[in-house]
Amino acid sequence: xxxxxxxxxxxxxxxxxxxxxxxxxxxxxxxxxxxxxxxxxxxxxxxxxxxxxxxxxxxxxxxxxxxxxxxxxxxxxxxxxxxxxxxxxxxxxxxxxxxxxxxxxxxxxxxxxxxxxxxxxxxxxxxxxxxxxxxxxxxxxxxxxxxxxxxxxxxxxxxxxxxxxxxxxxxxxxxxxxxxxxxxxxxxxxxxxxxxxxxxxxxxxxxxxxxxxxxxxxxxxxxxxxxxxxxxxxxxxxxxxxxxxxxxxxxxxxxxxxxxxxxxxxxxxxxxxxxxxxxxxxxxxxxxxxxxxxxxxxxxxxxxxxxxxxxxxxxx
Amino acid sequence: xxxxxxxxxxxxxxxxxxxxxxxxxxxxxxxxxxxxxxxxxxxxxxxxxxxxxxxxxxxxxxxxxxxxxxxxxxxxxxxxxxxxxxxxxxxxxxxxxxxxxxxxxxxxxxxxxxxxxxxxxxxxxxxxxxxxxxxxxxxxxxxxxxxxxxxxxxxxxxxxxxxxxxxxxxxxxxxxxxxxxxxxxxxxxxxxxxxxxxxxxxxxxxxxxxxxxxxxxxxxxxxxxxxxxxxxxxxxxxxxxxxxxxxxxxxxxxxxxxxxxxxxxxxxxxxxxxxxxxxxxxxxxxxxxxxxxxxxxxxxxxxxxxxxxxxxxxxx
Numbered sequence: 001x002x003x004x005x006x007x008x009x010x011x012x013x014x015x016x017x018x019x020x021x022x023x024x025x026x027x028x029x030x031x032x033x034x035x036x037x038x039x040x041x042x043x044x045x046x047x048x049x050x051x052x053x054x055x056x057x058x059x060x061x062x063x064x065x066x067x068x069x070x071x072x073x074x075x076x077x078x079x080x081x082x083x084x085x086x087x088x089x090x091x092x093x094x095x096x097x098x099x100x101x102x103x104x105x106x107x108x109x110x111x112x113x114x115x116x117x118x119x120x121x122x123x124x125x126x127x128x129x130x131x132x133x134x135x136x137x138x139x140x141x142x143x144x145x146x147x148x149x150x151x152x153x154x155x156x157x158x159x160x161x162x163x164x165x166x167x168x169x170x171x172x173x174x175x176x177x178x179x180x181x182x183x184x185x186x187x188x189x190x191x192x193x194x195x196x197x198x199x200x201x202x203x204x205x206x207x208x209x210x211x212x213x214x215x216x217x218x219x220x221x222x223x224x225x226x227x228x229x230x231x232x233x234x235x236x237x238x239x240x241x242x243x244x245x246x247x248x249x250x251x252x253x254x255x256x257x258x259x260x261x262x263x264x265x266x267x268x269x270x271x272x273x274x275x276x277x278x279x280x281x282x283x284x285x286x287x288x289x290x291x292x293x294x295x296x297x298x299x300x301x302x303x304x305x306x307x308x309x310x311x312x313x314x315x316x
Numbered sequence: 317x318x319x320x321x322x323x324x325x326x327x328x329x330x331x332x333x334x335x336x337x338x339x340x341x342x343x344x345x346x347x348x349x350x351x352x353x354x355x356x357x358x359x360x361x362x363x364x365x366x367x368x369x370x371x372x373x374x375x376x377x378x379x380x381x382x383x384x385x386x387x388x389x390x391x392x393x394x395x396x397x398x399x400x401x402x403x404x405x406x407x408x409x410x411x412x413x414x415x416x417x418x419x420x421x422x423x424x425x426x427x428x429x430x431x432x433x434x435x436x437x438x439x440x441x442x443x444x445x446x447x448x449x450x451x452x453x454x455x456x457x458x459x460x461x462x463x464x465x466x467x468x469x470x471x472x473x474x475x476x477x478x479x480x481x482x483x484x485x486x487x488x489x490x491x492x493x494x495x496x497x498x499x500x501x502x503x504x505x506x507x508x509x510x511x512x513x514x515x516x517x518x519x520x521x522x523x524x525x526x527x528x529x530x531x532x533x534x535x536x537x538x539x540x541x542x543x544x545x546x547x548x549x550x551x552x553x554x555x556x557x558x559x560x561x562x563x564x565x566x567x568x569x570x571x572x573x574x575x576x577x578x579x580x581x582x583x584x585x586x587x588x589x590x591x592x593x594x595x596x597x598x599x600x601x602x603x604x605x606x607x608x609x610x611x612x613x614x615x616x617x618x619x620x621x622x623x624x625x626x627x628x629x630x631x632x
Contacts, residue, residue, distance in 0.1 A: 126467065127466060127467040143459060143464055143465075143466070143471070144462060144464065144465050144466075146460060146462075148459060148460065148566075149459075149460050149567075150443060150459070150460075150566060150567025150568075151442065151443040151567045151568060151569045151603075152567055152599070152603065153567075154567055154597075154599055154600075155443075155459070155565065155566055155567040156565065157564040157565070157597065158564070158565070160564050160597055161561040161564045161565065162479075162557060162560070162561055162595070163478075163481070164481060165479070165480060165557060172597055172598070173597075173598065174560075174595060174597070241478060241481060244478070244490075245477040245478055248473040248474070248476050248477045249471065249472065249473070249474070249477060249565060250464075250466060250471055251465075251466025251467045251468055251469075251470055251471040252466075252467060253467045279478070279490060281470075281473065281476055281488055281489075281490070282488070282489065283468070283470055284470075287467075287468065
């Protein structure tokens with residue numbers, strides 16, 4: 001049986017998997033990305049890990065990869081803030097030259113989107129969106145049966161649409177971006193806003209901004225802490241309104257919430273769905289599903305990267 | 317030479333044109349929509365007008381039509397607020413039964429979008445948006461070379477995305493919708509807000525809310541009236557921020573502004589472009605063109621409707 005090699009390149013680690021056409025992971029490997037000096041060191045480890053994986057003699061049809069700051073049309077990784085790379089790394093060409101099989105590269109958020117589409121919560125859907133709620137907010141959009149690209153390959157930047165004119169400062173230089181409210185960092189900012197504006201007593205008041213994590217807030221909320229619960233409610237309120245707008249633009253059958261913050265479950269999903277239903281246009285009420293990832297963030301990206309091998313024509 | 321029949325159904329009048337494959341209008345006709353009693357009366361006039369147009373013996377390959385509240389998949393017009401119709405009118409089937417040639421139906425905003433795409437300002441583009449700024453705000457989106465549809469055929473509802481949480485009440489039931497700021501009505505609401513908040517003297521202060529038109533405001537601004545000019549500046553500020561968000565979502569090569577308000581020219585375009593460039597993400601600055609319609613609102617819809625005959629497979 002022919003297999004595909006899926007690669008998920010992240011700032012902390014790079015994960016690899018051999019995947020069969022039904023989305024079953026046959027073998028896995030990973031190595032540290034953060035410990036690499038530069039792209040040469042990265043490719044050295046990548047080649048070594050691939051060769052170990054293929055030691056069993058499996059025949060692979062192609063390589064699919066997801067990476068931050070991927071230029072999908074060129075097969076390059078460009079200006080990746082969290083990778084130890086030069087401004088422009090020829091990922092596709094380098095792998096093709098080494099292994100002589102087709103190589104496909106997409107943005108990390110698109111890899112996860114493809115994973116959920118082919119093997120996960122969005123199986124068979126023509127219109128859906130994936131939002132990955134981590135440190136920031138990543139997004140992939142399938143519209144009318146195709147992954148949305150945009151004129152320059154940067155379409156679907158949901159994290160940086162404005163949800164509050166003149167609102168919170170964002171790393172991108174704009175103000176009021178969705179990810180400044182709806183992400184692990186956004187949740188923390190909301191906690192500090194509520195601490196400033198309210199008199200609620202809370203164990204979170206003893207933790208500094210730098211030290212506080214989304215997990216602290218989740219645990220406090222799970223123990224019934226009002227301030228922490230309110231921060232999830234406000235996050236859901238902002239996300240639900242944004243989902244109503246996404247419905248007006250794209251009319252997805254479902255929005256899948258993935259990433260660390262989405263593992264908070266009902267604490268996030270319930271206020272989000274309530275807000276969506278309150279804000280949705282009349283003909284969208286009750287129509288847009290909000291679903292958790294069926295694969296988990298890691299496997300979604302690996303499986304989506306592998307799916308490129310069977311479902312994409314682009315190569316370098 | 318084979319021709320296409322294009323039909324643009326509006327609340328005031330219904331316009332028809334015979335169009336050649338290059339987008340030249342060979343003959344025109346129209347009749348009043350507002351004077352029709354019901355759909356039977358409408359179809360009676362429509363059939364009569366078509367037969368007069370075809371009196372010269374031209375052979376037509378098919379019929380394309382744009383209408384408000386069109387259900388593109390069913391070929392029906394449903395719950396059209398400004399047409400004298402029953403809740404569901406079988407437009408496609410009725411015309412096909414009468415003339416025995418393919419019939420295509422799209423939403424009015426999509427008809428104009430197709431017109432600009434095939435024959436106007438967006439010729440050859442793979443990614444663009446058309447915003448029609450009239451009483452409300454209509455929108456059509458071409459993403460990655462295809463008209464955006466959405467799961468239920470209501471995608472691209474730009475007029476009803478939220479640009480100001482808790483902002484102006486909208487007819488749709490939401491608050492802060494784009495069209496409550498950026499449309500002829502939105503401009504007027506902005507004038508009244510500025511009259512309330514400022515001390516600027518202005519001839520507009522002698523006109524009631526009911527009596528005031530966008531033309532009054534345009535003429536005052538053209539004569540140098542500060543209050544009127546500020547109302548255009550604020551409208552452009554809101555539109556430019558919205559365009560920056562549209563770039564984040566769809567990354568269009570161009571946004572075309574059409575409709576009555578867009579005829580204000582520099583008064584609207586200049587503050588809009590300034591605001592877009594200020595708010596755009598770094599990699600979008602200087603990349604998104606803001607263009608006037610090349611066809612005018614009426615002909616764009618007629619030509620786009622006709623273009624369906626050559627470029628679409630759907631029929632009823």
